[in-house]
Amino acid sequence: MVILDRLPTQDQLQQMRMDVEQRCLMCETGLKFRDHLFACCTYSRQIWTAILCMCNIERNVCSWDMELQWLCAKLKGKSLLVFFLKLAWGSFVYHVWEEHNRRKFRSLSRDVAGLLDCIRKSIQLRVQNRSILMNDVNKKLCVSWGVPL
Ligand SMILES: [Zn+2]
Structure with a gap:
């Protein structure tokens, strides 16, 4: 829905004259x-x-199109980094949209640290029982995300 730009965001609702x-x-x-x-x-x-x-990646976040392009190029292969990035991207989109709706419909809000903690916990749950090859790169990734080694 997000990639197809079908979320009921302000601009979509305005197009429907709401x-x-x-x-x-x-x-x-x-x-x-x-x-x-x-x-x-x-x-x-x-x-x-x-x-x-x-994810131990240093880069400037660009526009939506540039981020999608970057992700499409990066999300190839079966490395732990690719696995984390796929989970993190999905979790990011889900939680940002959820936060938007919390603010709009429930007048509740979380700060950046609070939302980031939700995302981190969701990733930890998805990864914790996965068998991981513990090389230096993967170990650093797990430590960054707080995944038990
Ligand atoms: Zn904004």
Whole structure:
């Protein structure tokens, strides 16, 4: 849904002529639409940057299109890093969208650290019973994500 740009975001609802708030609920700037919510928003950008950092990847987060291009090129093979990145990307999109909806419909919010902790825990649960080849790269990755060795 996210990749196809079918989430009921502000811009989609406006196209259906529904009355919607113009500002992003996460950073209170920028229009709320997919590209902003998952790539340009300062809130989301901090989370995705932290996720990349926990994957031992240093790069600047770019636009939505650039992130998708980068992911498509990076998510090949069966390394532990690719496994973590796939889980982390899915978890990032899910949790950012969930956070958006928490703010919109329940007036509840989590800060960047709180949401990042939710993502970290979801990854730990998915990885903890997996058999992992413990080389230096994988060990560093597990330590970064707090996965028990
Ligand atoms: Zn924003």
